[in-house]
Amino acid sequence: MNRGLLRLLTGGYGRQGLWLAPLIVTLLLAGFLTVRTPDFLRTENLLNVVAQVLPIMITAIGQTFVVIAGGLDLSVGSLISFTTAVLAMDGPGYILIPAAFAFAVLVGLTNGLVVTRFNVHPIIATLAMQYILLGAVRLLRPVAGGTLPDIVLESVNGAPFGIPMALIWAVVAIATAWKLLYGTRFGLHLFAIGGGTASGNEQAARNFGVSDKRTMVLAYVISSCFAALAGVYLAGRISSGDPNVGLGFELDAITAVAIGGTQLSGGIGSLPGTVIGALVLALLSNGMNLTNISPFIQTAIKGAILMAVVGLQSRKKMGL
Amino acid sequence: MTAVLNNSIVQRLLRVPPAYYVFTILLITLWVYRPAMLNPNVLGVFVRQNAPLGVLVLGQLIVMRVKSIDLSGGGIILLVNYFISSGLFPDASLAFFAAIALGTGTAIGLFNGLMIGKRHASAVIVTLAVSIMLVGLVQFLSSGKPPGDVPSFLNDMYDTKLGVVPTPVIFWAFLTLIVAGLLSFTVFGRFVDSVGESAEAAHFSGVPVERTVVLAHTIAGFIAGLAALVQTASIAVGSVRVGLDLPILSVAATILGGVVFGRGEGGVWGPFFGVLSFTFLFVVMTAFGVSDPGKLIAQGAIILLAAIFYGVRLARSR
Numbered sequence: 001m002n003r004g005l006l007r008l009l010t011g012g013y014g015r016q017g018l019w020l021a022p023l024i025v026t027l028l029l030a031g032f033l034t035v036r037t038p039d040f041l042r043t044e045n046l047l048n049v050v051a052q053v054l055p056i057m058i059t060a061i062g063q064t065f066v067v068i069a070g071g072l073d074l075s076v077g078s079l080i081s082f083t084t085a086v087l088a089m090d091g092p093g094y095i096l097i098p099a100a101f102a103f104a105v106l107v108g109l110t111n112g113l114v115v116t117r118f119n120v121h122p123i124i125a126t127l128a129m130q131y132i133l134l135g136a137v138r139l140l141r142p143v144a145g146g147t148l149p150d151i152v153l154e155s156v157n158g159a160p161f162g163i164p165m166a167l168i169w170a171v172v173a174i175a176t177a178w179k180l181l182y183g184t185r186f187g188l189h190l191f192a193i194g195g196g197t198a199s200g201n202e203q204a205a206r207n208f209g210v211s212d213k214r215t216m217v218l219a220y221v222i223s224s225c226f227a228a229l230a231g232v233y234l235a236g237r238i239s240s241g242d243p244n245v246g247l248g249f250e251l252d253a254i255t256a257v258a259i260g261g262t263q264l265s266g267g268i269g270s271l272p273g274t275v276i277g278a279l280v281l282a283l284l285s286n287g288m289n290l291t292n293i294s295p296f297i298q299t300a301i302k303g304a305i306l307m308a309v310v311g312l313q314s315r316k317k318m319g320l
Numbered sequence: 321m322t323a324v325l326n327n328s329i330v331q332r333l334l335r336v337p338p339a340y341y342v343f344t345i346l347l348i349t350l351w352v353y354r355p356a357m358l359n360p361n362v363l364g365v366f367v368r369q370n371a372p373l374g375v376l377v378l379g380q381l382i383v384m385r386v387k388s389i390d391l392s393g394g395g396i397i398l399l400v401n402y403f404i405s406s407g408l409f410p411d412a413s414l415a416f417f418a419a420i421a422l423g424t425g426t427a428i429g430l431f432n433g434l435m436i437g438k439r440h441a442s443a444v445i446v447t448l449a450v451s452i453m454l455v456g457l458v459q460f461l462s463s464g465k466p467p468g469d470v471p472s473f474l475n476d477m478y479d480t481k482l483g484v485v486p487t488p489v490i491f492w493a494f495l496t497l498i499v500a501g502l503l504s505f506t507v508f509g510r511f512v513d514s515v516g517e518s519a520e521a522a523h524f525s526g527v528p529v530e531r532t533v534v535l536a537h538t539i540a541g542f543i544a545g546l547a548a549l550v551q552t553a554s555i556a557v558g559s560v561r562v563g564l565d566l567p568i569l570s571v572a573a574t575i576l577g578g579v580v581f582g583r584g585e586g587g588v589w590g591p592f593f594g595v596l597s598f599t600f601l602f603v604v605m606t607a608f609g610v611s612d613p614g615k616l617i618a619q620g621a622i623i624l625l626a627a628i629f630y631g632v633r634l635a636r637s638r
Contacts, residue, residue, distance in 0.1 A: 132620035135612075296459035297456060303449045
């Protein structure tokens with residue numbers, strides 16, 4: 001294959017990473033499903049895909065901020081469950097929704113401060129937070145149940161002007177993240193911090209005047225807030241609070257981020273990549289359901305795709 | 321405050337892995353409030369339950385010392401459990417199952433190592449992807465149902481004791497001794513230390529960095545195969561969920577034992593006591609009637625405090 005094309009496909013140019021190859025995979029997958037199953041292009045099915053992918057996509061978008069800066073957030077799954085439990089506390093929406101997001105900010109702040117001020121590795125800090133939140137949510141709501149504020153149910157299940165809410169949620173989440181990542185100095189600083197970490201010089205961004213610790217803390221806060229947003233959406237979908245609904249979400253989110261070409265060493269990645277990564281997961285699941293392929297082999301294929309994407313990328317840093 | 325922190329005795333105390341403090345505090349708590357729980361037979365049962373975790377930690381600490389991580393242990397345990405309990409090999413001997421387990425673990429470890437060491441792929445993603453593939457494969461092969469029963473001789477072995485000490489605990493301690501020897505007295509152990517400190521400096525000093533990382537992961541896979549044998553013997557039946565939480569727990573126990581990515585000051589016995597601390601935490605909490613959510617919160621808080629303790633000390637040493 002032409003060397004230049006290979007470099008383009010494997011993200012050899014620039015900081016956007018490997019997003020073109022996953023996009024081609026997505027298009028091929030969509031094309032295959034269109035030809036193979038007539039049901040795929042039906043509006044109901046496509047809306048179903050959007051509704052299915054949304055929680056993972058929102059969580060993965062938040063995770064992208066942390067990963068680009070060279071961190072990792074394993075606490076998002078438990079935070080999603082916690083958010084659904086808070087919303088199902090049978091209280092008014094104007095109290096419960098701000099309370100859920102205030103708690104998410106607190107979790108993000110704690111993660112960020114522990115990582116930056118106490119030199120704790122992100123995997124360790126957020127893993128500990130995952131345990132703490134998992135315990136807390138099981139104390140708050142041992143089994144699924146509770147009543148949600150009406151506003152949560154309406155904001156998830158309605159269709160104003162015929163536009164499904166899931167689509168509106170997706171546009172708002174992507175637009176907000178786009179503005180933060182590509183339209184602010186903060187976004188640029190995230191790439192600078194991650195680039196320094198990936199090349200083995202963690203002080204690089206700071207030497208250029210970037211407030212690296214504050215930026216990292218903010219990245220963790222954003223990740224938590226997006227997780228809480230996913231929690232609000234999921235709570236509306238299942239119409240209850242569930243202590244187990246977020247289990248494994250952190251790994252799915254990391255999978256989507258990695259499939260989208262964002263490198264875990266930091267500095268390289270993109271928002272479109274993450275959205276494509278989440279879409280690949282959703283299309284895979286939806287397409288295999290439509291073609292009656294065993295759900296168990298879907299898991300194995302998801303792992304294989306993740307491995308293939310990681311194998312395609314080359315990076316200097318070895319290890320985590 | 322600064323004067324206190326700079327005191328040589330305080331400095332020395334700060335260098336002790338958090339696991340030893342946690343273990344001591346939990347032991348004293350039991351001794352004072354629930355002395356009956358210190359009965360060797362009772363403790364033996366609790367410690368034996370964590371033997372698979374203890375064995376898996378030995379592999380985790382080796383890869384963490386070369387600034388890597390292995391999350392594929394759960395998948396290896398699941399696959400080995402399937403091989404043993406699915407009836408694929410009726411009337412097979414212990415040696416055959418051991419060979420299957422060790423071969424599977426070593427092959428997967430080697431694959432992880434090659435992807436991470438040679439291809440420089442992210443260790444988190446590679447080992448996570450391997451685990452996802454293995455879980456999917458086992459669930460596909462078994463159609464999502466528990467495969468079957470484990471041959472009785474494995475469970476019989478698991479139930480044996482030497483004096484009051486259960487055999488799995490002796491096996492775990494023996495393996496810990498071997499890994500301690502491997503890291504302390506061999507060239508490979510020196511290589512692991514130098515790669516963990518600085519892969520670049522190690523490379524320029526003539527250390528085969530890539531080969532060391534590949535070997536570390538291969539050994540971790542081999543050890544995961546052993547952990548799979550112990551875990552399968554302990555539950556005595558086939559399962560499609562067994563051991564999936566062990567890799568993350570093994571990371572937590574290793575950190576508690578004073579081994580953090582690239583730095584191995586806790587040695588091998590630090591993580592050993594990290595696993596024992598988790599065991600004793602469970603015993604203490606059970607003795608005091610703390611619920612399962614409370615145990616999770618305590619576990620998370622201890623990991624967090626241990627990591628902060630270590631992080632603060634590291635910052636001071638720079």
